[in-house]
Amino acid sequence: MIPEFGHFSLILALGLSVALAVLPALGVYRRDSLLMQTGPSIATGLFVLLAFSFGCLMYSFIQDDFSVAYVANNSNSALPLQYKISAVWGAHEGSFLLWTLIASGWTLAVAAFSRGLTFDMKARVLSVLGILCAGFASFLLFTSNPFDRNLPFYPADGGDLNPLLQDFGLIVHPPMLYMGYVGFAVPFALAIATLTTGRLDAAWARWSRPWTNAAWAFLTVGITLGSWWAYYELGWGGWWFWDAVENASFMPWLMGIALIHSLAASEKRGVFKSWTVLLAISTFSLSLLGAFLVRSGVLTSVHAFAVDPTRGVYILVFLVLVIGGSLTLYAWKASGIQSEAQFEWNSREAMLLINNLLLVVATASVLLGTLYPLLYEVITDGKKISVGPPYFNRVFVPIVCLLFVAMAVSPFSRWRRTSGDVLLRQHWPFLLATPVVICLVTYLVATGIDLIAIGVETLAVWILVLLARHWWQAGSISSASQLGMMLAHAGIAVAILGVVVTITYSEGRDVRMNPGESIALAGYDFTFEGVQKVRGPNYLADQAEFNVTRDGEFVAKLRPEKRFYSVAQNVMTEADMEPGLMRDVYVALGEKVGDTAWAVRVHVKPFVRWIWLGGLLVALGGFVTLLDKRYRRVRGLVSNNVVGTAA
Amino acid sequence: MVRILLVILLGTSFNCFAAIDAYPFPDEQLQQRYDGLIAELRCPQCLNTNLAGSDAMIAQDLRREVHRMLLDGHTDDEILTFMYERYGDFILYRPRLGAGTLVLWLGPLLLLMFAGFVWFRLARAKPEVHEINTEDQARLDELLRDSDP
Amino acid sequence: MTFNKSLLIPLGVFALLVVFLALGFRLQNPHLLPSVLIDKPFPEFELEDLRQPDQLRTLADLSGEVSLVNVWATWCPNCLIEHPELLRISRETDLPLYGVNYNDDNGKALDWLARHENPYEFSIVDDKGTLAIDLGVYGAPETFVLDASGVIRFRHVGPVTPEVWQETILPVVEHLQGMSDG
Numbered sequence: 001m002i003p004e005f006g007h008f009s010l011i012l013a014l015g016l017s018v019a020l021a022v023l024p025a026l027g028v029y030r031r032d033s034l035l036m037q038t039g040p041s042i043a044t045g046l047f048v049l050l051a052f053s054f055g056c057l058m059y060s061f062i063q064d065d066f067s068v069a070y071v072a073n074n075s076n077s078a079l080p081l082q083y084k085i086s087a088v089w090g091a092h093e094g095s096f097l098l099w100t101l102i103a104s105g106w107t108l109a110v111a112a113f114s115r116g117l118t119f120d121m122k123a124r125v126l127s128v129l130g131i132l133c134a135g136f137a138s139f140l141l142f143t144s145n146p147f148d149r150n151l152p153f154y155p156a157d158g159g160d161l162n163p164l165l166q167d168f169g170l171i172v173h174p175p176m177l178y179m180g181y182v183g184f185a186v187p188f189a190l191a192i193a194t195l196t197t198g199r200l201d202a203a204w205a206r207w208s209r210p211w212t213n214a215a216w217a218f219l220t221v222g223i224t225l226g227s228w229w230a231y232y233e234l235g236w237g238g239w240w241f242w243d244a245v246e247n248a249s250f251m252p253w254l255m256g257i258a259l260i261h262s263l264a265a266s267e268k269r270g271v272f273k274s275w276t277v278l279l280a281i282s283t284f285s286l287s288l289l290g291a292f293l294v295r296s297g298v299l300t301s302v303h304a305f306a307v308d309p310t311r312g313v314y315i316l317v318f319l320v321l322v323i324g325g326s327l328t329l330y331a332w333k334a335s336g337i338q339s340e341a342q343f344e345w346n347s348r349e350a351m352l353l354i355n356n357l358l359l360v361v362a363t364a365s366v367l368l369g370t371l372y373p374l375l376y377e378v379i380t381d382g383k384k385i386s387v388g389p390p391y392f393n394r395v396f397v398p399i400v401c402l403l404f405v406a407m408a409v410s411p412f413s414r415w416r417r418t419s420g421d422v423l424l425r426q427h428w429p430f431l432l433a434t435p436v437v438i439c440l441v442t443y444l445v446a447t448g449i450d451l452i453a454i455g456v457e458t459l460a461v462w463i464l465v466l467l468a469r470h471w472w473q474a475g476s477i478s479s480a481s482q483l484g485m486m487l488a489h490a491g492i493a494v495a496i497l498g499v500v501v502t503i504t505y506s507e508g509r510d511v512r513m514n515p516g517e518s519i520a521l522a523g524y525d526f527t528f529e530g531v532q533k534v535r536g537p538n539y540l541a542d543q544a545e546f547n548v549t550r551d552g553e554f555v556a557k558l559r560p561e562k563r564f565y566s567v568a569q570n571v572m573t574e575a576d577m578e579p580g581l582m583r584d585v586y587v588a589l590g591e592k593v594g595d596t597a598w599a600v601r602v603h604v605k606p607f608v609r610w611i612w613l614g615g616l617l618v619a620l621g622g623f624v625t626l627l628d629k630r631y632r633r634v635r636g637l638v639s640n641n642v643v644g645t646a647a
Numbered sequence: 648m649v650r651i652l653l654v655i656l657l658g659t660s661f662n663c664f665a666a667i668d669a670y671p672f673p674d675e676q677l678q679q680r681y682d683g684l685i686a687e688l689r690c691p692q693c694l695n696t697n698l699a700g701s702d703a704m705i706a707q708d709l710r711r712e713v714h715r716m717l718l719d720g721h722t723d724d725e726i727l728t729f730m731y732e733r734y735g736d737f738i739l740y741r742p743r744l745g746a747g748t749l750v751l752w753l754g755p756l757l758l759l760m761f762a763g764f765v766w767f768r769l770a771r772a773k774p775e776v777h778e779i780n781t782e783d784q785a786r787l788d789e790l791l792r793d794s795d796p
Numbered sequence: 797m798t799f800n801k802s803l804l805i806p807l808g809v810f811a812l813l814v815v816f817l818a819l820g821f822r823l824q825n826p827h828l829l830p831s832v833l834i835d836k837p838f839p840e841f842e843l844e845d846l847r848q849p850d851q852l853r854t855l856a857d858l859s860g861e862v863s864l865v866n867v868w869a870t871w872c873p874n875c876l877i878e879h880p881e882l883l884r885i886s887r888e889t890d891l892p893l894y895g896v897n898y899n900d901d902n903g904k905a906l907d908w909l910a911r912h913e914n915p916y917e918f919s920i921v922d923d924k925g926t927l928a929i930d931l932g933v934y935g936a937p938e939t940f941v942l943d944a945s946g947v948i949r950f951r952h953v954g955p956v957t958p959e960v961w962q963e964t965i966l967p968v969v970e971h972l973q974g975m976s977d978g
Contacts, residue, residue: 298820331803331806387751388697391742414791508682573667590668691934708924709929733832734934735832
């Protein structure tokens with residue numbers, strides 16, 4: 001019965017989302033204040049229904065109800081409980097139910113926490129969010145129902161969750177990603193709502209900022225976790241492959257950064273207002289495009305969900321309606337919006353403009369590279385081409401280095417104009433000392449001097465050093481917003497350092513080893529003790545033991561495994577590593593070679609953890625800005641520019 | 648049709664994950680070239696993995712060929728061309744520069760130049776200069792010193 | 797209020813994108829790779845004959861008339877699936893069918909042919925997979941159609957079923973035979 005309850009709840013949720021789309025909007029049209037205020041209660045009901053539906057699906061997993069097709073395809077009675085739960089979002093239908101639930105969650109949050117919005121604006125915003133929720137719910141019901149039963153012949157046991165997904169990463173990575181993807185619907189809805197009023201003012205920007213920062217911070221966590229998960233799970237020491245699915249999350253993230261900065265300029269200086277609206281539409285559009293790419297089968301990827309063209313067509317139609325509709329509205333309504341104050345080339349506005357322009361170029365480049373194989377195949381009628389990491393690295397890195405330069409100097413810029421050569425006059429000793437110190441350290445510690453690495457490291461350290469100098473000069477941090485900015489910028493610098501050091505100075509070797517043999521790498525000694533058979537809850541494994549020492553001192557005992565999952569008939573390499581702040585020591589087990597020897601992969605990866613620690617620091621910065629007191633004060637007057645009631 | 652696709656899919660290898668063989672090289676430079684090449688070549692059978700990351704039979708064979716060609720003294724270009732002649736553009740993760748990929752390689756550069764042009768137009772526009780007295784100027788400076796982001 | 801036409805650019809870009817994405821649905825199965833050796837000569841080789849190990853086979857043995865070259869192996873389940881059709885083709889048509897035994901063991905291969913019957917004029921031993929690489933093969937089974945001068949004109953990836961034979965391979969063969977006759 002429970003799956004039927006879940007299904008029914010989903011149907012009711014569709015109904016409510018349509019109501020949410022229609023009733024408040026009707027209230028705006030008819031200037032009926034009562035109708036306008038129905039939004040929050042409908043939103044509450046919508047969330048409750050979806051949460052219940054999601055709960056029913058989770059219950060089916062926990063109870064091993066294999067009469068539900070989705071459960072049978074993705075679970076197994078021998079699956080550990082935590083993976084049964086996370087299997088709920090392990091494949092397309094369930095993960096999209098989670099997506100829709102999160103959408104209703106953000107909608108409810110907007111309904112609850114928008115005391116600063118007029119009734120009119122709130123109604124418009126909730127209406128837009130209702131349209132989106134209705135779209136998601138109908139997609140679920142008509143093409144991807146997680147509650148489909150496979151009666152009357154259902155299997156005695158399930159097909160098991162893909163062993164790659166039986167991991168902590170699955171528990172956290174998708175929910176965080178979806179919080180980010182879907183969260184961008186809020187600034188999107190605010191932008192659309194504002195366009196419909198025909199009036200673009202600083203209030204819109206102020207309302208949008210906390211929502212944008214929160215969504216972006218969640219997406220940062222999601223991407224960071226994804227990279228970390230790939231690193232320890234996939235067994236070859238990589239953490240980013242510019243895979244279509246990774247890019248699908250990276251593009252809204254990049255655009256989100258542009259949006260955050262542009263909103264700041266729009267709120268504080270009233271500049272770029274029309275452009276910021278376009279950014280808000282584009283960021284969420286990239287989220288939707290990402291969902292399309294991952295779920296439609298149009299692009300090739302290990303991560304992509306199973307191919308089903310019907311779903312792809314449905315999502316594409318949804319994209320056309322939502323994005324096409326919003327861009328049409330933009331073209332029509334944004335014409336009348338003039339903003340621009342004027343600023344000088346070294347002002348904060350100019351810095352933010354650089355930020356936006358470079359990020360848009362970077363995003364467009366990633367989009368071009370991601371879609372190019374598809375475009376090429378369509379145009380040449382069948383010829384295939386690949387665009388991979390060499391292209392993306394070559395194109396993306398220089399653009400982003402320019403951005404780092406701007407980032408380093410930006411704390412010193414002032415709105416409208418920055419006086420004189422503040423930067424050079426006051427800070428030149430630090431700027432000059434940085435590359436010198438880095439060269440010295442590299443010479444003493446590392447195996448060789450790589451000029452590009454030194455250059456990028458210099459940029460990253462400049463960012464950190466200048467942030468610190470700025471703080472020192474100011475004496476104190478004036479607000480949570482400023483603290484958040486500093487943490488986020490520092491986090492980026494930390495992550496950059498991690499990336500550049502690990503790429504340049506990692507060492508790895510694939511070797512054939514017999515038990516008892518030892519290999520030296522980057523100052524560490526790896527001694528292969530032997531291999532034994534080990535049994536897990538749903539797998540059988542060959543487990544190797546390695547003793548890692550450095551200068552005779554014990555560092556770690558590593559136990560990489562080669563696992564055989566009996567149900568899925570799949571072999572998995574489970575690498576083992578000794579994590580450290582300054583370096584990771586990493587071993588993966590290959591195939592048996594001959595009678596006694598094994599193929600083994602050994603890595604020493606310096607600074608790799610800095611990448612994800614940096615990422616988490618960035619996210620923390622994003623969340624910290626939400627604590628700013630201006631968001632907590634309930635304003636008596638809604639905003640300076642709004643006079644009278646809804647127009 | 649669906650059945651045939653299923654049959655094809657079942658017939659292909661599933662082992663498109665981390666592959667570890669031990670190919671010895673006499674010197675470090677060849678080893679590095681090898682690592683670079685197998686990272687840049689795509690496994691023809693897998694869904695977006697390079698030769699380094701794939702256990703598929705064809706990937707193992709191709710790695711062996713790269714190893715052999717390096718020991719024979721071929722250049723990186725020759726090895727990549729060898730692969731290209733047999734498997735086409737698909738096997739190269741770094742797209743070749745040609746008529747078909749002009750947009751791909753030049754696009755970002757052109758966009759960057761256009762962005763630079765836009766920035767110069769917007770940021771360099773001479774602002775109107777109005778005369779104000781020194782008191783007002785001081786107040787203005789005070790207000791603008793607000794460094795909140 | 798003047799209407800700024802440049803505001804339509806985002807919509808235009810999006811429309812273009814949608815067109816390509818929509819066309820993307822009509823694309824082939826992502827697992828199938830088109831051959832880049834079409835209209836190129838079959839690669840040179842010098843490999844042992846499976847049944848007569850002291851005899852070496854070369855490209856010359858494949859030329860002279862329109863023929864089929866089938867890449868097969870004992871470890872490949874789809875090869876067994878297509879086998880009856882290959883037998884039928886070898887019996888009912890006068891089209892020469894040559895085999896390339898890919899990454900296999902000679903003993904196992906001979907056993908397999910004995911058990912399931914041999915449709916091939918002869919099979920070439922490609923136990924290192926070098927000929928397969930030269931052919932751009934990435935999995936078994938694959939079937940090539942050669943014209944009379946030994947040029948590759950068509951490749952099919954996957955098992956040759958009766959439908960595949962009838963609808964895709966036979967028309968190519970007939971076209972080529974028509975050309976070499978006339």
